[in-house]
Amino acid sequence: MASLIDGVSSTKKNYLTAIKEAIAEEMARNPHMIAMGEDIGILGGAFGVTDGLQARFGPERVIDMPISEGAIVGTACGMALNGKTVMVEMQFIDFISCGFDQIVNMTATYHYRTAGEVNIPMVIRGPAGGYGGGALYHSQMNEAWFANSPGLKIVCPSTPSDAKGLMISALRDPNPVLFYEIKELYRKREIEEELNAGDDAIVPLGKARIAREGTDVTLVTYGQNVWHCLEAADNLAKEGYSAEVIDIRTLVPLDEETIIASLQKTNRLVVVNEAPMTCGFAGEILARMTTKAFRYLDAPPARVTRLDTPVPWVKPLELHVLPSVEKITETALQTIRF
């Protein structure tokens, strides 16, 4: 049944399939959409996100690129300048640094420096995040580099339905969007969900999701740490505290209202992100809430982040530097008991 391929199915699907469906549906809907990246065509992508895409849409629209992140982003930018919507895959989000100039100076600034004449519809997506033993160059969450580069939207879903819905929004957005896919969630059974098809699946950029309601502390996070925060909330419940978990879904634009509304209720804030502490996005949320929600806060807002280190390889080292359920629980308790 063709509808199965198009996502109308009663079976639950994983995070990777959700992204795959969104891309395929958008390519079918938008004849001006192009996909490009390393090994995305013949192979179907290192993780299989673009499996079958080239067979369906042809090698001109699904391009196996030479190994050059700069050329991938830069040519995508030119295609977008000339009327195309481009989905760019980074084989691992860590490699995005090799295309950095083309992203922050060329692509991100285009609309600004042309006073609105040119906009660049481009989604740069790729597998991101730690906890999988990927070591220094296959574990990064480097979204803060780009949050500090005006002109880029930044998305990081934590569930299959969000992954699909946000990807559709990203691919329809007139601006460049960086899309952080959590590779540890790609095939995680426990989080599989039923997915809507087409427009019913859409999740708008800039709207946070309350992953769990609570009254004593607000845990604000995104990506893989959403699941850690939910576990921490279970731990806190055992201690008699009710934690609210907010999944911001998009860093830029940030849904500040949802966080502020939560703080009016809980009066306590803990922000969690996988990236290093210094100048990480958790710090940005703390700064904004300290300014905008100061009068609701009954304790100093806190953050749980990676140590200011790279991500090491072997498990004990990796877990030592990354945020954990234990660290989140502990920090939340300190904030509640302040």
Added chain:
Amino acid sequence: MATKTNKNSNEQSRPRDLLSPQQMREMLTQLYLARYFDVRLIKEKKRGRLRGTLYSSHNQEAILVGSLFGLKGTDWISPIHRDMPAFFLKDMNAGWRNPDRIGMTIEEVCAQVWGKAGSPGRARDNWSHIGSKSKRIIHSTSMLAGTIPAAAGVVYADRLDGGDAVVLTYNGEGSTAQGIFHEAINFAAVHKLPVITIIENNQWAYGTPTHLEYSLEDFARRADGYGIPGLIADGQDVLDVYDKVMMAVEHARAGNGPSIVECKTFRAYGHGDHDDDRAAKYRPKDEVEEGRSRDPIAVMKQQLVALGHMTKEEAGQHLAENKGAGEVTDIDFPEEVVAYLNEGVQFAIKSPLPEAEEGGMWVFKEVE
């Protein structure tokens, strides 16, 4: 076919053979236009009327005029800092003041240099950092070689849509050391994209001579590494540049892919006007004299006279050649050239500054 040509049959036909005498004379006028634009801005800057750095194209104008002359309006270009005249020279043959011309007007270019709201980019970035989608000029940035990938992407998209556009990218020889230069041309070569890489080899990259930038006698040989043609043009000779670029254009339009065209020239002044005094010290005097000894205006006049397209008396009028910006005056240029520039300058002076609030605008496009 004996009637096809009246030339010596041993002589290979060249793209220039199809140019009429009027077209060749127009080429000369466009050389004056490029030169006068430069001279005028140097003078305006010295008068304190302009801000920012001026990267003179003096002595290199034949590269711009010769490469742009045979393009279609629908072709794309990607100029850089030393190519300011390219913005208005594009599609000039459609008529200098033709509103349908697919190139920028002199008013737009001057408004940009003056930092005024009449600039196509509303003066958000300086000098050569403008472009126009509708005029098919890729918006340049400061990042050397950084727009070549976009050029490749633009023609990739054009080809998908059934177009036949080529793109000319302009690059100093120094910028060729950038990784992205290689990355982009490699991609263009793999996909046989109509990307023509013009190297304006003026022997200097700011304060660094070519032998410290790459280790080739002729940079054009770099093309071998991409499996594409590399051509060498005499950058002082507008007709030679025209020939070589048109050969590359025909090659590209026939679906055979990219070329590199190395145009050998010499930077007349400092890197930018801030560097004039220092350049006079770091560059040997005799090298500068030699490098400036073949002014492209003089070279073209000699050819026009030799071809019988211009009389010696005519060639003796408007003696802009072999004169520095401080020595020439308006009478050294054809009146229509001066008049055209005046229109641009007047427009720029009258154009208002952008509103201060615009500094905070257009980071994102609103989602409809």
